[in-house]
């Protein structure tokens with residue numbers, strides 16, 4: 001028996017205030033029907049309720065780099081950020097390229113119990129881009145893998161990519177491509193433009209991303225399969241996606257919070273906290289990404305939460321690791337870049353951060369509207385809050401937070417996973 | 430002057446002229462029997478070299494020693510200063526040693542910025558070459574050399590030829606020469622010019638013969654063999670023909686023009702032996718001037734307690750030019 005909760009005065013999707021009763025893991029009643037039951041009361045005056053957020057792109061680092069993050073600590077970050085499900089990327093050590101490894105990650109997620117951890121399976125053995133991993137075995141395992149990705153590496157071999165796209169049709173899988181043409185980005189350090197030339201950092205041309213997206217969209221159309229594009233970062237990529245969608249092809253895409261907010265100008269500090277793959281781009285790219293997320297060309301926000309041990313970021317720029325934290329700040333960045341700018345209302349945020357990512361990942365228990373009978377996966381946030389980000393106040397084992405001292409709106413107050421609070425009063429339960 | 434010298438852009442026109450004037454004073458010292466000044470006595474300069482460069486390290490070492498500083502050479506190759514030890518740990522070690530100045534050479538662009546701005550050390554940081562970013566003291570010694578031959582650089586035309594994309598020397602020279610009022614033309618195949626070069630304070634050309642007759646100085650950059658393998662140009666022969674400085678091309682320069690090279694040279698590639706050894710070549714002089722310029726930089730940044738030349742009883746031009754700019 002779980003506790004019954006009565007959330008009082010909350011505004012679902014930012015609409016009119018109402019009461020929401022959570023019982024036995026589902027939304028049991030709404031409005032007047034919710035009262036009268038004996039329940040733990042949660043005063044949600046002024047708070048907005050969204051369906052629990054779903055992240056398509058999380059690096060939990062376990063197994064292999066438990067000094068940077070574990071499934072447990074990453075799950076804490078997720079819960080604190082309002083997520084009820086995350087997809088754990090496959091670039092662990094060992095790589096999640098077998099049923100054994102994906103089941104291990106899935107089981108660790110269940111044991112942590114703070115959010116659902118859906119493992120992503122590697123497309124190729126060892127992420128080496130040479131031969132297919134046992135995709136069917138991972139799909140058929142207890143982890144029920146549906147998203148396959150060599151993230152960190154691009155599946156650059158066109159023939160192999162074509163076969164992967166075709167093969168996963170057998171179990172309604174999707175290939176999530178890290179679009180980075182490897183020869184065009186050897187030793188690349190930052191967005192290629194006037195700034196990279198001035199800073200003497202090896203440039204990472206937008207075309208290296210766009211060429212792969214165009215190629216993969218054509219391949220997906222040709223074999224009638226589903227393509228998902230990870231962390232889209234350029235205005236040109238947006239145009240290609242818009243074109244692919246206009247053809248009716250099954251192409252979806254995600255954008256990270258940092259690509260919505262931060263630009264390559266930050267590289268002038270040479271502080272590796274701003275070093276990320278794909279690199280931060282220009283202000284024009286940021287604008288295009290925001291517009292694309294607003295009009296649905298980009299389907300989802302995905303964090304690409306990438307914890308790194310302190311020593312891996314304490315070097316000079318070139319030697320430092322790629323990646324930044326994102327789970328705990330994602331919703332705040334989306335409020336800042338999308339809601340405060342009038343591009344999305346809260347229903348739109350729910351769509352891009354819960355409904356669509358759950359659909360892309362094939363997670364039946366997530367991304368439901370807040371309605372009677374739906375799984376009680378909810379996040380309650382305070383939209384009126386605004387404060388500078390404090391990187392020391394993180395549940396992550398890592399500290400590579402690029403938002404240090406940036407004032408962001410919003411605060412996750414409560415997160416419910418199937419009717420059970422994982423976060424109350426902005427603290428883990 | 431700013432506290433650190435990380436980029437040639439850290440120097441405004443007055444700063445740059447102060448360094449060059451001070452270097453002129455320092456150079457006079459080379460002609461004296463006692464080549465040493467007490468200016469930095471009791472100060473510690475660390476040469477932190479993560480990348481081999483014997484010539485640059487020796488130049489800085491000689492400069493610091495002539496100013497009576499204590500010099501510690503911290504070299505990455507074959508020591509604990511390697512990938513295993515983070516830049517931060519190295520910095521903290523230097524701080525513990527009481528380094529007043531850190532001269533850093535690193536293969537990563539921006540490493541000196543990182544060292545200077547991270548709060549790990551208190552001493553001043555001098556960039557002795559970082560990746561493909563900058564090499565400001567090289568630009569200063571080049572400007573110093575040009576000035577000795579050509580006088581003030583306002584309106585002078587300087588042509589820089591070669592692998593601009595990968596050259597820290599070119600970046601620093603463009604910035605410093607623009608500050609000093611010279612007109613720079615970069616000459617390279619399009620593959621070896623950085624994206625965005627049109628935003629730099631200079632002109633560019635894909636061919637060499639046009640700019641030469643108008644040049645007061647031509648600087649040939651080293652072109653590494655491996656660039657050919659990465660398809661930046663087809664063959665050494667073609668590069669040499671299109672962008673190399675040989676006797677015929679040198680003949681089209683004005684009579685007073687000088688030929689420069691930051692070294693080490695690929696004779697027969699970007700510069701022919703005849704040109705390198707000709708009367709117009711000031712390449713050997715560049716090396717000698719490097720010590721004077723680095724003395725000036727160390728002196729001005731580390732704030733010698735005494736005017737530069739007073740210790741040897743000179744009228745001390747440095748006293749006239751240095752006071753307010755010299756930190757205590």
Ligand SMILES: [Zn+2]
Pocket residue numbers: 151152153178230231277278
């Ligand atoms: Zn990726």
